[in-house]
Amino acid sequence: MTRKLMGRKLVLVVTVALMLSAKPTWAQPPTQDQCMTQLAACYYWAAAQAGFWSMWASGIDCELAMIDCIRRAILGR
């Protein structure tokens, strides 16, 4: 495994760890700030993808994850 690939995997692991740490232990919606933190981490992961299309698709996934997080924060009852 090359150093570059390992670096990407490390970024992904850190991103997932951040998302999991933001997940509440009971049914509490996330806060908007948590959603934005997740988005920033996710964009960082997307930027580390190889190739333009892969980066672009990963960026879209990040935005959809952010929308889901925001609507739970704002619209979740």
Next chain:
Amino acid sequence: MLAVSLWATAAAHAGPLQVRALSAPNLIDHHVIVGRAHCRGATWLLTDAPELIRISVDAHAVVSSPVRGLGQTDKMWGLACLPNNELWTLAAHDVLARLEPDGRLAERIRLDRPRLGVYSAGERILLQQAPTAAGRPLLAAGLPKTLTAFLQWPAPLSQPTASRDEQLTANLVNCGIGAASYVPCWLVNQTRVVISDGSPAHTTVQEFRFVRGGAIDGAVPLWDMALAGSARVWVLASARATPGGRRAGGRLTRSTRRGTDEGSLDVIPAARLILWATDDRCVVLSSTDQLLEVVGP
């Protein structure tokens, strides 16, 4: 004379609305409610447990069923009910799914693009589209099985924003409980409400100014709303969020569709959402998961 005086004092301090409990607390569990739809005789709630919950209007009976048949990556959002009692949710951003009353996911329809929410609109469902540019309709209405025939809903329209992140967050729509084919929908950071049946000629935009009169959560001023008949609206303003606390609804106001305040009260404990409403009464689910009925004069 003393009795009359006491009665007059009490009347002066009593609000025009009164509240009473219809059930004990903890009627449902405390998972986040991700969808609500009102059908004939019942209100359905979808939680992220995931569970489908039916609360009957007449007996206040609660039936909870775990949702079954979800895919590994599915994350449900929104709930709509058609007049034939079909329940539809977004199983994922690009998958519309039909739920059986027992919680079984019975049908999946692939969408042509990501959708952010689903609501009931009389005989149709409303799907929220991702904002692309300013001034475009954020909702479209149609039947689940004829997606290509969906028609743009007149409003709300997407707002201009400075960045992509802001574009996504500032253009989130919420819709309340409708009456006949009319539905109230609003941008979550605004108090301007669009009441429409999908026809531009039957679309009104109403500012409910009294919402800003109390202590509200400025990010989400309008918490929930229900149309009642052809003239009235029940408006639940947000309560100011406690640090680390869950957002909830605070002051409930009965209003005309033109925004005239007909009386209000602070719902205590705070309300999670409105379950159903008629001209003279509105039932909410409290933050202690109790049914509370607010009755007008």
